[in-house]
Structure formats: C-alpha cells, structure tokens
Amino acid sequence: SQKIEQNSEALNIQEGKTATLTCNYTNYSPAYLQWYRQDPGRGPVFLLLIRENEKEKRKERLKVTFDTTLKQSLFHITASQPADSATYLCALVGNAGNMLTFGGGTRLMVKP
C-alpha cells in the first residue's frame, strides 16, 4: 500500500539556521508533490508544488527538492524565524490531480 513518511519527532533549530524537513514515500508514483503549513487549531495552507520532472523549486526563503529515484522530497527554510514554527505536511498528487495523500507532518520549532 502507499506510504508517506515524515519525521514524527519535532525539529528544533536556532533562529537564522536552515531547517530541512524530509518526506519519503513508497509504492507511489506521484505526478506532483505539495507542501503545506499548518498552525495549531487551523487548517493547512498551501506553500509549494513541485512536479515530477522538476528537481528543485524556490519561493522566497523556501526551497523544495524532489528526487523520484530516491522517492524523497526535501523542504528547506533558510534564515529561519520563530514565526516559521508550525507543522509542515507533504502531500502526493496522482496523475488525475483530484486526490491528495498526506504525510503525518513534522513539527518545526524555531528558537530565538
């Protein structure tokens, strides 16, 4: 069965450092991979999408990589700030595009 793994342990980093979150998947060939941010008590908010034929995508301080051979995506936040503290979810999108499969999320804590 399809499986998406994100580190369930919280990631604690110091302000100004680069945070790197990992999303691994098995038994899936996604056409796209998305990353969402979720704050406590709120719904997820879309951040970035990367397609299977793209190696890297950037948006301001965010960078996502997608390695379909390793079946892995890395999500980087450079120059991290306490306001970046949240849970980050990866989601895989099949070719039909109308269904997402989410990972369990990784909680990021950025300390001042």
Add this chain to the structure above:
Amino acid sequence: NAGVTQTPKFQVLKTGQSMTLQCAQDMNHNSMYWYRQDPGMGLRLIYYSASEGTTDKGEVPNGYNVSRLNKREFSLRLESAAPSQTSVYFCASTSGQSSYEQYFGPGTRLTVT
C-alpha cells in the same frame, strides 16, 4: 471572500447520535473534500466530490455519508456516531487547475463520548 467555511467549530456527541457537518466555499471551485485528522495519522480522505453532482469514497468512508448540495456546499453526515469518530474534520476545495492547491476550512473538532 471568506474562502472555505465550516460549521460548527466544536461539537460533542453521545454514541449513537447523528449530526451533519456543513462546508461552503465561495471560490467557484469544482472539487470539494472531507478529511479527518488524528494525532500522528495525518490527514485522511473520507469522501470527495470532483464536481457538482458526483461524490466518491476516499480512504476512510465507513460511518459517513456526504451530499454535494450545489457547487458551493458539501456536507458530511455521521448517522450513528462512534467514539472512533472523535477527530478534527477539515473540508477543502480546489479549482482542479495547474497546482491542484487545496484550500482548507478552519476545521470542526468533534468529540464522541
């Protein structure tokens, strides 16, 4: 432009009671979704509606029913609530174009005792 709205925000039910969770979007999106989120389990798809007039089962549909009332509204019904349905429920919608970005509502926290 309110985006995706959900009612109620909180609900406590006794086992066996029924209730309907309401969801509406004002973005003219074709597709709408219902997820549940449990600690450590991520978001799991319950039902979705690719377009007005159609509904399909997701990963965990048992114990739920849905109605796509019109393009704006997509409701989720629990006919006979069970403690295993204690969760946070999120509704989402997407235009289905390019990025397939989903827009989520604020969630309904449901407790079944």
